[in-house]
Amino acid sequence: MLRVRDIMSTDVVTVGPQTTIREAMELLTQRHMSGAPVVSGDVLVGVVTASDLMAFAATNPGVPTEREMHDEWIEWGAPSVADEVEQEAEASGAYFSDLWDDAGADVSERLTEVAAPEWNSLEEHDVSEVMTRAPLTTIEPDESAESAAELMRLNAIHRVLVTEGDRIVGVVSSLDIARAAAEHRFQTRTYVFNPETGFDAR
Numbered sequence: 001m002l003r004v005r006d007i008m009s010t011d012v013v014t015v016g017p018q019t020t021i022r023e024a025m026e027l028l029t030q031r032h033m034s035g036a037p038v039v040s041g042d043v044l045v046g047v048v049t050a051s052d053l054m055a056f057a058a059t060n061p062g063v064p065t066e067r068e069m070h071d072e073w074i075e076w077g078a079p080s081v082a083d084e085v086e087q088e089a090e091a092s093g094a095y096f097s098d099l100w101d102d103a104g105a106d107v108s109e110r111l112t113e114v115a116a117p118e119w120n121s122l123e124e125h126d127v128s129e130v131m132t133r134a135p136l137t138t139i140e141p142d143e144s145a146e147s148a149a150e151l152m153r154l155n156a157i158h159r160v161l162v163t164e165g166d167r168i169v170g171v172v173s174s175l176d177i178a179r180a181a182a183e184h185r186f187q188t189r190t191y192v193f194n195p196e197t198g199f200d201a202r
Contacts, residue, residue, distance in 0.1 A: 004148050005141035007180050008162050008170035014039040015048060017128035024127050025053050038131045043166045044138075046131035056130045057122060138163045141170065145186065149177045 014037045028050050035049035138161045162170035
């Protein structure tokens with residue numbers, strides 16, 4: 001039987017609950033990872049994904065660029081009180097649309113600028129605020145590789161954390177399963193007893 005420990009990866013990149021959102025995003029970006037286990041000491045306490053981090057970052061309000069005065073304002077002066085009252089009568093949605101119309105790029109583009117105010121905000125929050133906590137989908141190293149594949153199928157996921165107790169010891173992915181299948185490591189043998197030659201493998 002091909003076991004999970006035979007095909008799993010043991011080089012697991014983890015983050016801690018107190019890792020800042022910014023640090024976690026930088027780590028996943030640098031390592032080209034879609035997520036990472038969250039470990040406190042030796043204990044697995046959760047999982048954080050790139051989607052979790054981006055969803056949190058997207059909730060941060062955009063920092064508007066400094067708006068230049070309109071030419072007509074320069075020529076005629078600032079809007080009058082009457083103009084402001086008329087504008088307040090408009091739908092609030094239109095107001096905010098106009099206010100933030102040139103607030104800058106979307107969240108993914110703003111976050112590429114490491115000196116942007118969003119980065120400072122992300123340093124004030126940590127992984128514990130966005131991670132998925134227990135119960136997590138895990139498997140033990142002595143389980144069969146077929147069991148890992150079935151677990152992925154049932155949960156529509158591409159990787160499973162391998163644990164012994166509360167301690168993470170590896171990760172097995174759909175790529176590990178596919179590689180083992182391509183190498184015929186799942187092949188089973190049938191043994192037939194032949195009175196003349198003994199057991200033959202087929």
